[in-house]
Amino acid sequence: MIPRYQKILFAILLIASLAMGVLLWQLRERAHKRLVAGEASAPTKAPEVAPAEQATLVAANDADNSLVPQVHSLPLPADPGARARAVLGRLLDLYADPEATHPVPGGAASVAQVFLLPLSGKAKSHTPDALLAVVNLSGNFAAGHPSGLQTETLTLDSICATLRANLPRVVEVQFLVDGQQRATLAGHADLTRTYLTAEATPIEGTTP
Amino acid sequence: MHWSKSTPAVLFAVISIAVPAQQAPPAPAGRFVVVLDAAHGGDDAGGRLDSGQLEKAANLALSVRLRSLLGARGMQVVTTRESDTSVEMNKRAETANHAKAGVCLSLHSAESGSGVHLFASSLSPEPSTRFPAWKSAQAAWVTQSLAFAGVLNSALGHAGFKVTLGRTALPGVDSMTCPALAVEIGPQRGDDNKISAEPDDPDYQSRVAASLAAAILQWRTEARQP
Numbered sequence: 001m002i003p004r005y006q007k008i009l010f011a012i013l014l015i016a017s018l019a020m021g022v023l024l025w026q027l028r029e030r031a032h033k034r035l036v037a038g039e040a041s042a043p044t045k046a047p048e049v050a051p052a053e054q055a056t057l058v059a060a061n062d063a064d065n066s067l068v069p070q071v072h073s074l075p076l077p078a079d080p081g082a083r084a085r086a087v088l089g090r091l092l093d094l095y096a097d098p099e100a101t102h103p104v105p106g107g108a109a110s111v112a113q114v115f116l117l118p119l120s121g122k123a124k125s126h127t128p129d130a131l132l133a134v135v136n137l138s139g140n141f142a143a144g145h146p147s148g149l150q151t152e153t154l155t156l157d158s159i160c161a162t163l164r165a166n167l168p169r170v171v172e173v174q175f176l177v178d179g180q181q182r183a184t185l186a187g188h189a190d191l192t193r194t195y196l197t198a199e200a201t202p203i204e205g206t207t208p
Numbered sequence: 209m210h211w212s213k214s215t216p217a218v219l220f221a222v223i224s225i226a227v228p229a230q231q232a233p234p235a236p237a238g239r240f241v242v243v244l245d246a247a248h249g250g251d252d253a254g255g256r257l258d259s260g261q262l263e264k265a266a267n268l269a270l271s272v273r274l275r276s277l278l279g280a281r282g283m284q285v286v287t288t289r290e291s292d293t294s295v296e297m298n299k300r301a302e303t304a305n306h307a308k309a310g311v312c313l314s315l316h317s318a319e320s321g322s323g324v325h326l327f328a329s330s331l332s333p334e335p336s337t338r339f340p341a342w343k344s345a346q347a348a349w350v351t352q353s354l355a356f357a358g359v360l361n362s363a364l365g366h367a368g369f370k371v372t373l374g375r376t377a378l379p380g381v382d383s384m385t386c387p388a389l390a391v392e393i394g395p396q397r398g399d400d401n402k403i404s405a406e407p408d409d410p411d412y413q414s415r416v417a418a419s420l421a422a423a424i425l426q427w428r429t430e431a432r433q434p
Contacts, residue, residue, distance in 0.1 A: 062321040063401075065372035147255025147263065148318025149392040150325040153376040183379075187254050187263075188316070190377040199330060199375075 050075040050086075057091045058161035058200075060102035060154035067154070067161050067200070070094075080167060084114040084133060087166045088159060092141075095155075102154055103146070110141035112178070119172060132172045132194075133163050139178040145186040152189035160200035171197055239284045240428045243304040243312040245380070246271035246287065247390075250294025258319050258395075259406045264292065266317040266408035270393065273413055274315070277421035283428065298342075301383035305345075309386040310431065311356060311424060314378065316392040317407040323370030324416060325392040326360055328353045329382050330375040345383045352387040356427055360389065363423035367415065369396075387427075391420065 053076040058067050074090050076083050089108030094100055096107035115134040145152065156175070163170045173195045176182070182191045246267040248254035254263030268289070275285045286307045288300045304312040318325075329346040336348040346353070357373055364371045381388050396405035396412055405412035 065321065065325065065374050146318070146320050148320045148394070149316050149327055149376060149378070149390055150318060150372065150374065150394065151320040153327070153374060187248070187252070188376075188378065190379050190382075192379075193377050195377075 050077045052076075055087045055090065056162070056165035057087065057094065058158050058165055059091065059094055060158040062102050062151060062154065065150060065154065067158055069161075069165060080131075081114050081116050084116065084135075084163060084167055084170070085111050087162055088114065088135065091158065091162050102151065102158070104141075104151070104155060105144045106138070106141040110138050112136040112138050116167075116170065127169075127171075129169055130171045131167070131169045132174065133167070133170045134174050134176060135159060135163075136176045136179055142177045142182065142185055147186040147188065149188045152185045152187075156185065156189050156191075156195060157200040160195050160197045164197035164200065173197060240310040240431075241284045241286055241307045242278050242424060243286045243288070243307055243309040243386070244271045244275055244278075245300050245304070245312065245314040246289055247314055247316045249289050249292055252294060254316070255318055257317060257406060257408055258403075259408055261408045263317050266393075266413075267315045268292065269408065269410075270315050270317070270413050270417060273417040274313075274420055277417055278424060281421060281425055283424070297380040298383065300380045301342075301345075304384045304386055304388065309384075309388075311427060312381075312384050312386050312388040313420070314381050314388070314390040316390060318392050318394050319407070321372065321392075321394040322397040322401075323372065323394055324364050325372050325374065325394055326357050326364075327374050327376045327378065327381075327390040327392065328357050329388070330377050331382060340385070342383050343379075345385050346381060346388060349385060349387055353389055356387040357389055359427050359430075360391070360420065360423045363426065364416070364419045367419040369416065369419065 052073045055072055055074055055076060057070050057072055059070050060067055072090060074086065076086055088111045092104065092106055092110050093108050095102050095104040097103070113134075113136040115136070117132045117134065119130040119132050145155065160173045163173060175185075175191045175195075177191070185191055246264070248262075248264035248267060250264075252264065254267065256262055257266060268291075271287055271289075275287060278285045286303060286309070288303050289295050300314075329350055331344050331347040331350055333350045334344075334347040340348060361371050361373060376390065378390050381390055393407040393413070393416055395403040395407055396409075398404045407413075
């Protein structure tokens with residue numbers, strides 16, 4: 001025989017559970033509608049445009065295997081990660097030009113993110129404020145990149161050299177493709193290793 | 209995990225990844241062994257050339273041409289593949305290290321750039337050790353590889369080819385314990401930058417192979433001088 005008070009307690013708990021379930025469902029629906037409405041709505045505030053600054057893009061040239069610094073004026077955000085993405089985006093925009101000295105399709109959208117992580121404590125040879133840049137490239141960029149030792153190496157070296165030119169604290173660079181580690185860029189250049197920006201200095205000649 | 213705090217683990221790791229070249233059977237005395245590594249193969253087609261041919265086929269054709277020329281000059285040639293088969297990167301390096309190669313060339317073809325691109329490992333030179341790490345075994349040989357690149361550059365330049373030199377991280381080459389280079393044949397271009405010969409053009413490949421063979425012969429001669 002179940003006591004009466006236990007039956008009442010059970011009924012109350014059951015009703016409370018059902019009520020909470022209904023409430024949760026309604027809250028979920030409301031949040032979903034709010035998200036959908038937010039995506040569809042027009043911006044209510046004009047985007048802030050960063051002031052134009054001088055940036056050095058170290059551009060590759062397939063003809064002589066060189067990396068040549070070029071100074072460009074472009075809007076650069078204050079945040080270092082966004083800044084790195086902006087300069088790399090402009091660099092890849094240069095390569096997207098069919099007449100480029102190092103033609104690679106994709107453009108600025110090929111750099112999904114650049115994460116800057118502190119290196120302090122990991123390598124004693126670096127300065128305390130040294131940074132590791134993790135460059136997340138898009139899968140479309142890797143899929144459309146021309147295959148070849150020279151062209152792939154030049155792309156990676158020019159990215160490293162451009163980061164070094166604009167963010168001197170970046171001493172190491174790692175590459176991801178769509179957020180995942182990948183063996184090579186397009187069949188040749190190794191993407192599993194960590195690149196040192198100091199090794200990717202601009203070169204004009206052909207000396208190894 | 210901090211490996212540096214675990215000495216037994218470090219010892220085990222070092223021993224387990226040590227270069228197997230130490231266990232390789234010795235090459236016949238006096239023989240100069242050249243290892244030719246036709247890159248890609250099998251499922252790994254590499255790039256596609258403008259002629260429509262796959263890079264793996266062009267690399268193999270160059271390897272066969274170069275093997276014939278080197279054999280005719282009395283050199284022992286070991287190839288990593290003789291047909292359209294998949295060969296793992298580590299296996300390629302193992303082949304070179306077991307053969308105790310005098311030199312090793314990793315052969316590539318590409319549609320970008322022009323002329324012949326020579327690449328040495330981007331590893332920093334390091335003194336030779338008994339148990340080098342597998343992924344950076346080439347570090348002890350980088351200085352010789354760069355010298356070998358100079359010999360190839362000179363020979364190809366004298367033959368009228370445009371040559372570009374560079375450094376790169378290339379799995380396989382980075383694990384080789386011999387003077388090793390990656391040779392990438394790009395299209396031959398005229399002064400107007402128009403392509404005059406594709407990387408898989410038989411005549412173009414034959415001329416490049418002849419220059420490479422002459423350079424390897426010179427390298428062997430210089431290496432044997434006291």
